[in-house]
Amino acid sequence: MTAGTPALELRAVTKTFGHVTALDQVDLEAHAGEILAVVGDNGAGKSSLIRAISGVYRPDSGSIKVDGAEMHFQMPTDARTAGIATVFQDLALVEVLDVATNMFLGQIPRRGPFADRKRMERESRAFLDELKVTVSSVRSEVGMLSGGQRQMIAIARALRTGGRIVLLDEPTAALGVRETAQAAEMIAGVKERGNAVIIVSHDMGLVFELADRIQVMRLGRVAGVRATAETSRDEIIGLITGSIVE
Numbered sequence: 001m002t003a004g005t006p007a008l009e010l011r012a013v014t015k016t017f018g019h020v021t022a023l024d025q026v027d028l029e030a031h032a033g034e035i036l037a038v039v040g041d042n043g044a045g046k047s048s049l050i051r052a053i054s055g056v057y058r059p060d061s062g063s064i065k066v067d068g069a070e071m072h073f074q075m076p077t078d079a080r081t082a083g084i085a086t087v088f089q090d091l092a093l094v095e096v097l098d099v100a101t102n103m104f105l106g107q108i109p110r111r112g113p114f115a116d117r118k119r120m121e122r123e124s125r126a127f128l129d130e131l132k133v134t135v136s137s138v139r140s141e142v143g144m145l146s147g148g149q150r151q152m153i154a155i156a157r158a159l160r161t162g163g164r165i166v167l168l169d170e171p172t173a174a175l176g177v178r179e180t181a182q183a184a185e186m187i188a189g190v191k192e193r194g195n196a197v198i199i200v201s202h203d204m205g206l207v208f209e210l211a212d213r214i215q216v217m218r219l220g221r222v223a224g225v226r227a228t229a230e231t232s233r234d235e236i237i238g239l240i241t242g243s244i245v246e
């Protein structure tokens with residue numbers, strides 16, 4: 001599963017803020033058709049890692065490669081162009097707009113001077129069906145939908161805009177049990193489509209259900225990387241807390 005050139009590869013990525021070292025010589029590999037979970041305590045560097053990969057933070061040193069080619073992201077659009085789609089916790093959906101418009105935000109197709117509504121609705125519906133996202137109408141305002149539906153629409157939009165490497169920051173933090181299960185099923189489907197998925201989560205149940213590998217961050221460093229099938233919750237928690245040191 002982890003053979004071949006990684007879809008995404010970080011080597012010795014370091015990012016400091018004044019005296020704080022948010023990322024300290026961090027390595028990471030993510031492969032197409034794989035889910036990598038990133039876990040760690042508060043302040044471990046998970047969000048900084050996601051921000052470095054998505055072009056929000058520029059690393060002080062180290063390298064980021066996509067499909068083996070070195071990248072130097074100056075801004076988030078550079079990462080998106082390289083196929084990296086990030087769904088941050090705030091989702092960045094516009095609540096007063098409908099599902100179809102949100103799916104095409106920033107890339108609204110035109111027909112003459114007007115937005116091509118029919119096309120947006122048709123393509124949104126087809127794509128959401130393909131991803132098995134249940135929304136009764138793509139004309140529904142996003143603000144009227146459940147947290148789970150919003151999360152899934154944000155992921156669908158990330159894929160629609162060409163994301164092959166999908167970063168999810170705490171995708172189920174605000175969801176109930178049933179919605180978490182639906183989102184988990186969708187995320188598994190995103191992997192099956194051949195994308196590389198990186199998921200930051202505190203939910204150990206979800207991590208062990210979904211992830212192929214688990215990378216533990218602690219105090220800005222990589223505390224360990226494990227194949228999910230070859231580790232246990234106790235070991236992962238030990239790496240998170242520092243009671244297990246490699």
Ligand SMILES: Nc1ncnc2c1ncn2[C@@H]1O[C@H](COP(=O)(O)OP(=O)(O)O)[C@@H](O)[C@H]1O
Pocket residue numbers: 017020021022040041042043044045046047048049
């Ligand atoms: N923009 C920033 N300015 C200053 N310090 C930051 C910034 N972003 C992150 N940090 C610091 O970097 C460390 C790692 O934070 P973060 O990546 O948010 O961890 P996590 O997401 O695992 O909780 C923390 O000590 C945090 O305070």
Ligand SMILES: [Mg+2]
Pocket residue numbers: 046047048
């Ligand atoms: Mg965080």
